[in-house]
Amino acid sequence: MIRVQFTAAVFALATFVVPSRAEIVPSQCRLIRYGGIDTPVENFPCDFRQSGGNVTVDSKNWAFTFLERNQGKTFIRINSIPLTFTRTGRYTLQVTQGPRIR
Numbered sequence: 001m002i003r004v005q006f007t008a009a010v011f012a013l014a015t016f017v018v019p020s021r022a023e024i025v026p027s028q029c030r031l032i033r034y035g036g037i038d039t040p041v042e043n044f045p046c047d048f049r050q051s052g053g054n055v056t057v058d059s060k061n062w063a064f065t066f067l068e069r070n071q072g073k074t075f076i077r078i079n080s081i082p083l084t085f086t087r088t089g090r091y092t093l094q095v096t097q098g099p100r101i102r
Contacts, residue, residue, distance in 0.1 A: 024049045029059060030082070030094040048083075048095050055085070057095060064093055 029046035033039045046059040053068030055077075066085050071077050078084040082094040 025097045027098065028096045029057060032092045034089055034091060048097055057093065
């Protein structure tokens with residue numbers, strides 16, 4: 001019993017001491033831009049990365065950054081499938097994580 005508690009304590013301590021590294025997840029993005037009736041919806045492959053609540057989404061033509069401290073101020077994040085980021089009046093970015101659809 002003591003050995004199990006000791007192992008659990010070491011594991012718990014290690015999760016606080018070892019810095020976490022963010023993984024880049026290949027994803028599929030959908031960009032809905034506002035401000036004109038001739039603005040087409042774009043679907044494209046993208047890379048999603050989250051570290052400490054901050055999110056970056058990169059693609060061939062686009063780069064987005066969503067800082068945790070700005071959530072609710074400059075953008076709205078909805079944690080669902082797809083993950084959705086909205087900058088009111090500008091655009092909505094939907095990110096579906098996982099294998100890219102070709």
